[in-house]
Amino acid sequence: MAKVVVLGAGVAGHTCASFLKKKLGKHHEVVVVSPNSYYQWIPSNIWVGVGQMTIDQVRFQLKKVYDRWGIVFKQAKAIEIHPDEQYVTIEYTAGDNAGYTENVDYDYLVNATGPKLNFEATEGLGPDKNSYSVCTYSHAAHAWENLQESIRKMQAGQKQRFLIGTGHAMATCQGAAFEYILNVAYEISRRGLSNMAQITWISNEYELGDFGMGGAFVKRGGYITPTKVFTESLLAEYGINWIRRAGIYKVEPGKAYYENLDGEMLTQEFDFAMLIPSFSGVGLNAFDRSGADITDKMFAPNKFMKVDADYTAKPFDEWSANDWPAIYQNPLYKNVYAAGIAFAPPHPISKPMSSPNGRQIFPTPPRTGMPSGVMGKIVALNIAEQILGSHNEHHHKASMSRMGAACIVSAGFGSFDGLGASMTLFPVVPDWDKYPEWGRDMNYSVGEAGLAGHWLKVILHYLFFHKAKGYPFWWLIPE
Amino acid sequence: MGSNKIKAYYDEAYPPVPDATTLFWRKFLPWQLIRFVILNIKMIRIVAGGHS
Numbered sequence: 234m235a236k237v238v239v240l241g242a243g244v245a246g247h248t249c250a251s252f253l254k255k256k257l258g259k260h261h262e263v264v265v266v267s268p269n270s271y272y273q274w275i276p277s278n279i280w281v282g283v284g285q286m287t288i289d290q291v292r293f294q295l296k297k298v299y300d301r302w303g304i305v306f307k308q309a310k311a312i313e314i315h316p317d318e319q320y321v322t323i324e325y326t327a328g329d330n331a332g333y334t335e336n337v338d339y340d341y342l343v344n345a346t347g348p349k350l351n352f353e354a355t356e357g358l359g360p361d362k363n364s365y366s367v368c369t370y371s372h373a374a375h376a377w378e379n380l381q382e383s384i385r386k387m388q389a390g391q392k393q394r395f396l397i398g399t400g401h402a403m404a405t406c407q408g409a410a411f412e413y414i415l416n417v418a419y420e421i422s423r424r425g426l427s428n429m430a431q432i433t434w435i436s437n438e439y440e441l442g443d444f445g446m447g448g449a450f451v452k453r454g455g456y457i458t459p460t461k462v463f464t465e466s467l468l469a470e471y472g473i474n475w476i477r478r479a480g481i482y483k484v485e486p487g488k489a490y491y492e493n494l495d496g497e498m499l500t501q502e503f504d505f506a507m508l509i510p511s512f513s514g515v516g517l518n519a520f521d522r523s524g525a526d527i528t529d530k531m532f533a534p535n536k537f538m539k540v541d542a543d544y545t546a547k548p549f550d551e552w553s554a555n556d557w558p559a560i561y562q563n564p565l566y567k568n569v570y571a572a573g574i575a576f577a578p579p580h581p582i583s584k585p586m587s588s589p590n591g592r593q594i595f596p597t598p599p600r601t602g603m604p605s606g607v608m609g610k611i612v613a614l615n616i617a618e619q620i621l622g623s624h625n626e627h628h629h630k631a632s633m634s635r636m637g638a639a640c641i642v643s644a645g646f647g648s649f650d651g652l653g654a655s656m657t658l659f660p661v662v663p664d665w666d667k668y669p670e671w672g673r674d675m676n677y678s679v680g681e682a683g684l685a686g687h688w689l690k691v692i693l694h695y696l697f698f699h700k701a702k703g704y705p706f707w708w709l710i711p712e
Numbered sequence: 713m714g715s716n717k718i719k720a721y722y723d724e725a726y727p728p729v730p731d732a733t734t735l736f737w738r739k740f741l742p743w744q745l746i747r748f749v750i751l752n753i754k755m756i757r758i759v760a761g762g763h764s
């Protein structure tokens with residue numbers, strides 16, 4: 234009987250655990266370790282942040298589902314990996330065991346711990362300090378409470394300044410912030426308060442529409458158009474102005490400090506700010522048999538786990554689609570994998586930029602739900618095949634340079650008055666050798682706005698919950 | 713908040729904005745149903761082609 238331990242129960246970890254159990258059945262053990270008792274569908278946090286959904290509509294209790302599936306669930310956070318002796322040290326975060334540690338042995342380990350929301354990297358940033366966040370459902374609910382306060386002030390005749398975007402010079406997840414700003418603008422407009430609001434987008438992107446992927450091109454209106462135009466067009470339509478090439482380094486009450494790529498040190502005042510923090514790995518430590526710290530061998534400096542990528546330092550012009558990992562296996566320990574945000578990208582996708590003062594200002598690579606789910610699935614299938622003996626090699630592969638992504642930014646919630654801005658592209662990481670003209674396959678590209686995208690976004694919310702809860706035929710729903 | 717009477721010389725003045733016809737098509741149900749089917753097909757192709 235083999236034992237697979239999955240660290241994390243986000244999109245990658247939960248998908249991985251569900252497919253492992255489906256493939257391995259009762260004869261092998263699957264253990265999930267997560268510090269949270271809930272699964273959350275993060276894309277819908279945006280709707281919590283504007284009061285269109287409640288917290289309970291975007292989460293469910295993991296234990297109930299895992300009990301039904303026969304997966305062992307430990308509500309704990311992983312703190313150490315001992316890959317030679319094949320165990321992880323975990324610390325319980327709830328219940329009678331809270332604060333106690335346990336060593337959990339494994340035959341295969343999947344690190345799907347996601348990101349640490351690194352608010353500390355920007356002075357004064359975060360929901361406990363001077364800005365809001367929509368990165369978790371509780372953050373989003375907190376943002377909504379305070380957004381309502383701003384709405385009440387506008388209704389009372391007091392003008393309000395909104396600042397939404399990236400809260401660090403190298404933050405990613407521009408898509409989530411972009412969706413939030415459109416939703417905020419929509420909610421303000423719906424209440425007839427647009428003339429009372431100044432809404433500003435602030436981003437570390439060189440041009441809007443970069444989204445940490447170096448931008449993209451989409452077919453639109455008879456032209457092949459950069460996502461810069463698509464993105465700016467949506468902001469202009471909603472009366473939103475913008476600041477780009479901005480690295481926020483400090484947030485005080487009502488004031489954000491940033492440096493731009495020209496080296497200018499500037500400020501932007503606000504009454505309400507939702508700013509995405511930078512991400513890092515969760516800070517797992519690794520030790521070899523002798524007790525020596527091997528964290529820097531298993532993990533990159535940003536604390537994400539090294540996998541089968543080419544981490545050789547290269548200039549931007551020499552980056553290749555082949556640098557990106559395909560099976561997410563740690564190069565030192567072949568029974569250890571990292572899926573979703575937990576793996577270390579070989580390099581950014583957007584071109585690195587620095588101000589004259591040396592501050593790096595550019596987005597780091599995004600790893601949204603779809604790629605994370607796909608990674609979780611192929612890691613599960615490869616491990617299951619090794620355990621069951623049907624394949625010793627890795628039969629399933631999913632490189633971000635061979636994988637597409639869809640980004641649907643939906644504002645509003647009604648069936649007939651919402652707006653969905655849909656973007657699809659393939660692959661996520663541009664492959665200039667295979668697609669020399671545009672870097673990506675234009676047959677897969679979409680960039681359009683309309684009710685269709687909005688419907689799709691709403692339907693995806695319910696479909697992914699159906700899948701995550703393991704309801705009948707869940708495995709037929711793609712990642 | 714604030715008005716810009718001259719539509720030039722600031723970033724927000726330059727991107728294309730939808731006219732009444734575009735806004736109509738965005739909410740015209742028969743057309744959006746067609747787009748919905750096309751979007752679904754594209755997404756399924758992307759997901760299916762992304763891993764082996």
